[in-house]
Amino acid sequence: MRSRQSYDGVAAAVPFTVPYARYSTHAAHWWLGRALAALIRESGIAKADIDGVCVSSFTLGPDTAVGLMQHLGMSPRWLDHIPMGGASGVVALRRAARAVQAGDAEVIACIAGDTNHVDSFRHTVSQFSRFAQDAVYPYGAGGPNASFALLTDHYMRQYGATREDFGKLCVAQRDNALRNPHALMKKPLTLAQYLDARPITDPIHLFDCVMPCAGAEGFLVMTEERARALKLPRVRIRSTIERHNAYPDDPIQFRGGWAMDRDALYEHAGLSPADVDFVETYDDYPVINMLQFEDLGFCAKGEAPAFVREHDFTIDGSFPFNTSGGQLSVGQAGAAGGYLGLVQALRQLTNVAGAMQVADARIGLVSGFGMINYDRGLCSGAALLERGTA
Amino acid sequence: MTDATPKPKRKNPVARTRLPTLPPASRSRAALGLARAAAEGRFEMQACADCGAVQYPPREVCGSCLSERLDWREVANGGALIATTTLRHSNDPYFRERLPWRVGTVKMDAGPSVVAHVHEDCHEAGRVRLALKLDRSGQAVLHALPAEDTPNMNDSPQLRETHCDPKHRRVLVTDGRSTLGRAMVKALLDAGASTVFIGDPATWKADAGFDAFVASDPRIEPVALDVTDTDSVDRLAASIGAKVEILINTADHLRDGGVMNARDVGLARDAFDVNVLGLMRLAQAFGPTMCFRAADGTHGAVAWVNLLSIHALAALPARGAWSASKAAALSAALTLRAEFGGAGIRVMNVFPGPIDDEWEQLTPPPKLAPSAVAAAVVRGLRDGVEDLYVGDVAEELRARLRDNQKAVERELGG
Structure with missing residues (x-):
């Protein structure tokens, strides 16, 4: 090649x-x-x-x-x-x-x-795709909650993730969001509140869901x-990947296209996961964060639950993550949700993140995940970005 | 284990009658291949004629080799339930009324992973059987069922949305004096119908056997009904229309005679009056009330059954006028299906071969015992199918029609 x-x-x-x-x-x-x-x-x-x-x-x-x-x-x-x-x-x-x-x-x-x-949400969900119309929406019309509930159920069963693990990520993101003036969620979230929230589509509970x-x-x-x-603070692109409809023969999604292209991503940039100062993932549901930790090389497949238990995901923590609060705490503004992490990473690397600023952030990783056309998300992408020099 | 559905309580007369809602009905044309199989209770998936790949959801070309030669094929319906969820929230009004609702992902032995409704008796991560069922919108949906039958499994709230079980329901059999009508009544009583109204088209004609039959079960209620008489139909609808949850139209006028060599159209007019206009009179009198009651309690109005004949699809020249009336009745029944669709009431068309009664005296075997036809109808209601071919003659004619309709025309005319 x-x-x-x-x-x-x-x-x-x-x-x-x-x-x-x-x-x-x-x-x-x-x-x-x-x-x-x-x-x-x-x-x-x-x-x-x-x-x-x-x-x-x-x-x-x-x-x-x-x-x-x-x-x-x-x-x-x-x-x-x-x-x-x-x-x-x-x-x-x-x-x-x-x-x-x-x-x-x-x-x-x-x-x-x-x-x-x-x-509009019901309208979007009912006509999201032909496969969704034919083979998902007629099955309870649960929308993405139901589709991700199935992936989450499978992941928990397969790899031993617990609700506490997902909760830890959601709570950390909420902490981050409290520093973000744009976040729609303004109240702190405790792990107890997360665990006590009402079930939406087992095992998905209220705080696992983004707000449209x-x-x-x-x-x-x-x-x-x-x-x-123009004297604009700027960001350099070290490398990027995208992949669509990866691993179509997996019976259910437990990995995304990042796993196919991860090596190319780091190799092209001449970087490794250890060089990354902060990570902005696509977080429509917490289980997808875990897939990204694994598939982007921060831990092995199935080890994201242990990885989550080891780290602190707040802005000042050991693994600064979704520093805007992510969609889970900022809100999901349709396709803008696919820009949220990237725009936040550009803020971090141009020093305009304000109270959300990760100290000395030089390299950021942004990843995207989209389009649950039938039973799994089809599009994946990632970019390694670097603070631009004057 | 599924609880048996309890007998419905007497309705509170001042309570508002809940109006029917329907599950999402939009489908691509390719996906309607599933409806063709589900309508007859078969399990088929789209498969590639070139590479053999079984695929789901249905596509326009093979997702494996891109061939456009796609067939529908009976495939193994077993699989493993690899993920489940119970919805406690839905974006759709139909499901909101029916929460909680269990769905899951099944990895089929035949290849694809499918999202399916999941029966309450299915074990997490266990083996399941998949069935294609028609939902209340009349669209095909996949149901994951336990690998082995469980007690009362047809009574699960999910499966009840797909079938028209006569148990605890009140049924009108429009002609209960015919041999078939009586067999029908008996099968319905055996199936647990709470009341069977049996239409008597000839109350003036004494028949001790019929009287004894009527007296044999307290759930039988004889009613006067002449489907050729609009007043008679309207009177009965005014009296019992709001109690009929399943209507089975057994009225028939079977006589020999073709088209050209009949002296006049008298025979044809009689056949059409019973078989076509009779159906229309019944539909006009009973249909609207049934539609209104489609979501009335746990046992609302649910099905309309037309006893047609396989000769609705292939004219039997020796009975040309009658065949034409059955074909016309089928056409009317298809309109009726569309009209009942908004309420979610199933129209089941039954296509039997010759039935062993007095009007088929000279027809050589194989002939269907009336009880066999009645049993098939009850089974069809329990399975929730909409087209039911009964008996070897019907099955064979259907296969031959698919193969070469011109051959059937020539052979039946010979």
């Missing part, structure tokens, strides 16, 4: 979050428009100079990225629409980086956002020279 080229000369910058709302009367276009406006404002780049756009959204229909461009009065020479849910952020980053490197665009705005009307909400996230990808000229 040909060796992959580096991402030299490319910078990611201007992480921005449009503050989330539980429900919104606005359309997805409003949320995406606000994200784009913020990127322009924060970067000082003229609207017309943004010549590439990458969009992710579940609730933009009937529009796609194309319709959104007319809506927002943009004329980009490079446009992408990434319908990969929780993997959208990492995939947008790597697509945009290559486009900038190749000169197809100079400044690319990557935006993801969704609205949340009172009935409206919101948007965005960042810019451009050449390093451009970022330097």
Whole structure:
């Protein structure tokens, strides 16, 4: 196989979050428009100079990225629409980086956002995919809770994870979220509260579930020279991976595509898991965090429960993790949930994370996971990022 | 172990009658291949004609070799239950009314992993049998059942959503004086029906045998019913319409005679009056009330059964007028199925071969004992199928029709 080229000369910058709302009367276009406006404002780049756009959204229909461009009065020479849910952020980053490197665009705005009307979640879930419509939704219409309950049930049975293990992660994330002004969850969470919460879909209980909400996230990808000229704090991309429909013959999901590409990820970056200063995973359910710890090389398969027992996952802990609070405590704003970890990592590596800042963070790992099309999440991605030098 | 469903309590007359809700019904066209199998109680999955891969959910091409030559094939229904969950929350109104609800992942011996409804008697991480059942939307769904039958397993709340068991239900048999009608009544009583109304189309005609039959079980209630008389049908519906949970239309008018060589259309008109217009009169009089009562308590209105004939599908020229009436009745029954769909009431069409009664005197064997047809109907209700082919003649004709309809036309005409 040909060796992959580096991402030299490319910078990611201007992480921005449009503050989330539980429900919104606005359309997805409003949320995406606000994200784009913020990127322009924060970067000082003229609207017309943004010549590439990458969009992710579940609730933009009937529009796609194309319709959104007319809506927002943009004329980009490079446009992408990434319908990969929780993997959208990492995939947008790597697509945009290559486009900038190749000169197809100079400044690319990557935006993801969704609205949340009172009935939109049921609507999204019932029509999520053809396989979901044919073979999942008619079975109790539990939505992702039910699908992840099955994976969680299997994982607990197979590897001995306990609710206390999942709870420890959720409690740590809540601690982190209390430092995040954008988090929808504002109250502390104790392990006792976690364990006493009402069952939703056994073994999933209330605090294992993300809260659907409206919101948007965005960042810019451009050449390093451009970022330097604009005096924008920036982040270097050391390596990235993506994989879709990995291990289709596994009878139930106990690993994701990261396991296929992990070696390539670290090798390309010339880094190892020990070099990583903080980790932002896709945390739609705590069991998926455990899969990522294993599949991204922080511990062996089946050892995530022990790994969780050994570490402290708060911002100042031994394994700073989901430092924004993650979706479990910030909220899941549709496709923006797939950007949450990446945008937070860009904050950490550009020193704008405020109270959430991980001390001396130099290398961050972001991973994404998306699209439970039938019985398992199909898209996985990860990126190793490094603080840019002046 | 499943508890036997208790006899329903007397209804509180001032309580609001709960309206029917239905499980999610949207399916891709490929997925409707499951409905074809479930409608007859078969277990089939999509399989590739080229590489043999069995796949689920159904696709447009083979997920293994990309061939477009996909068949539906009976496959082994065994598997291992590798994960389960009990839903205590649902996004859908139908399931919200029925929580908690157990589902699971089954790794099939035939290959795929499937998400299925899981019977309460299935052991965690144990062996299961999968069955394709029609849900209240009439769509096929997979149910994981215990590897071996367990006591009262058909009474589990999940399975009760798929079938139309006559136990503790009140049934109207529209013609109870015919040989088949009487066998039907007997089978229903044996199956635990709480009341069987038996239609008497000829109350003026004394029949000591019929009277003795009526007196033989206190659950039998004879009622006057002439399906060719709209007033008669309406009167009966006004009287017992709100008590009928299953209607079995056994009324028939079987006479020999073709089309061209009949002197007039008198015979055909009589056959149509009973077999087609009779069905329509019954539907208009009883249908709306049944729809309203589809979610009435634990034993609401649940099924409408049409005793048709395999000759609804393949005309028997020696009985051409009658065959035409059965074909027309089938067509009307399909409309009725669509109309009952919104309430979740199952329309079961029964296609028997010749039945051993006085009207088939000259028909050579094999002929079906009326009790065998009745037993098949009860079994069909318990299994929740919607198309029921009864007996060797019916099964064989169906297979031949699938194989070469033109051959059937020529052979039946010969």
